[in-house]
Amino acid sequence: MKRVVVGLSGGVDSSVAAYLLQEQGYEVIGLFMKNWHDDSVTISNECPWLEDSNDALLVAEKLGIPFQTVDLSEEYKEKIVDYMFKEYEQGRTPNPDVLCNREIKFDVFMKIAMSLGADYVATGHYCRKGIIENNGEEVYQLLAGKDDNKDQSYFLCQLSQEQLSKALFPIGELTKPEVREIAAKLDLITAEKKDSQGLCFIGKVRLPEFLQQKLQPKEGIIIEVSSDADIFNETTMKFSNEEEAFAFESRNRDYTNERGKVVGKHQGAHYFTKGQRKGLNVGGTKEALFVIETDVEKNIIYTGQGSSHPGLYKKALFIKNEEVHWIREDLSLQPNETMEVMARIRYRQPLQKATLHQFENGMYVVFNEPQSAITEGQFVAWHKDDEVLGSGVIS
Template sequence: MSKRVVAAMSGGVDSSVAAARLVDQGYDVVGIHLALAKVKGHAGGKGCCTLDDARDARRVADRLGIPFYIWDVSEEFQREVIENFIAEYAEGRTPNPCVRCNEKIKFQAVLERSLALGFDAVATGHYAQIVETESGPTLHRAIDDKKDQSYVLSVLNQEQLSHTILPLGNSTKPEIRKEAEERGLITASKPDSHDICFIPDGDTAGFLHNKLGQDPGKIVDAETGEEIGKHNGVFEFTVGQRKGLKLGKPRDDRSPRYVVGTDIKSKTVLVGIPTMLRVDVVTATNLIWCGPIPASQFECSAQVRAHSADLKAKAFHKDGNLTVEFLEPLQGLAPGQTIALYDNTRVIGSGTVVTTTRS
């Protein structure tokens, strides 16, 4: 009997082609659209929706001749992703909700449910590769550097990877679009999504204000200690941020200032010059190994954002705590971000940033 696979279908081009490839490969595929947010209903208050994305996913499933269902994971998404996102910002950290969603929703809640219902694996349209080795499956970057999404999957352990299929890792985005067109999938020319899905207008600060209210404080020049502005909530600011400071007093040389630190207790945002953003050592917790557990000390490269550079580093880990020394310059890193460690194209594992220091 062929393997039974849940294809998570967002209604975008990538997951559409991923599902199509699985069907071609002979898997027994069921398309599942995850309802992440409850859309307010009409007069009856059913909370029902006919989202465009769900409809697109359904039409692709029709085209592929596979069964299609919608799974309501809105409660889990609300609790594990949205509320966590707000709580992390309230604590002065900068979370990555996509990483969190992969960790708690797609490859945990959905995967567990799929396995319990008799499926063998969950497949998504992420750009990354899973390579089988003698010591189990390992996660690698996609061949398309520009699209590579191994960073947001760096929270998957080997048990999860052994039930995951990523059909797109060996292709480039243009190839996928072309393939979608050739297959006649209606999602072929849909634009990529960039924003946080639960903040469709991209106004994260506005979203947080709505949830956390106003919490005014000072903006202080980190060089002089002088108060040079006010803000409406520390959560509006992330280390490395330049926009939205609205400072009345420019630097003498008119060079831009950046957020170089925040202090949630004193409600202070520190701003300074780019050199103050340099990070040499990072500590992290919430360690997840995507492959075999490495030696307690190893050389690697590290990535701290979805599409940032891969920087040479040295890592040490003990009792679930990680220390990373950067051998190449890193600018601006906020607590709460995910740091992913690589051995060439292979993802070794990841952690959540706790502290950053300049030596």
């Protein structure tokens, strides 16, 4: 019997994953990850990990599998929380869920599982794993989950071949309603439990308060930039090569010389992100205000009215070489090579047609259509059909 350690989160997905593995004849061990101690910033009385670890324990008892809790809060603080603070400080917007999978679940947690003699680690992610042969070697594929509504392959877009080789995703072929049905038939306590929201394994966190622990509030101004400002009237530029053209397409606009009008105050530009609409607390505009740029050095937020404001849109983004990650290393591009792909810049965004252009110092992802709120620090993931080939941090 092959041994599998399942990350039991106290939710319905990982509960059913554990059951399915049992049915497939694996020896299953349930492990709950405790990643958080500080309840001062979690919302209301939702002390998520206590309730979740109890639910995970009850599921393990019901299934008759060994269960234990591992405390990874130190590693989580160092690898995820400290990283988040650093990124926000620099005016970037990190994605803790993608990082949590790469650094915690499929690294720290996986090492613990292997030390328990496990052959595999399994999670309740809605995605699938494929195995193909290439030049006599096994190559692992990360495939989208069968349930289009729940496909979570984006959150695993930073996994490596090594990590995928030891990963199992038992519910990838199922839809959410099917998973709930199985849990209800088994009379599992998690059958009707709502999906967790908020940070990976921390639960609902009030982000501004969370950030304020480290990043001090400092008052600044909110400037509104008109959609017909000079900065958007770009005359046709002449570029000596493609790389120059893409660099221009992907640049951040500099609004310092635009005659915008001051419409309000904020408590710190580092609390805001491109495309954000809530939390500006500015009234009296015809259309909703959106953040189009933040300047953390000068502590200014630039905004524009309406979701079609030209300041929100760009056709290209850049990834530094060290931030380009191929799951399918055998398909990685060499300088001056291109690849047509489908790509997304955030979870649940419908896939968009794009072309990857690899140059000496990094890669440009150039979209067929302009994309709204391309945000530094977030991940772009690229696909061929239902396979995630790679990803990168937007720089």
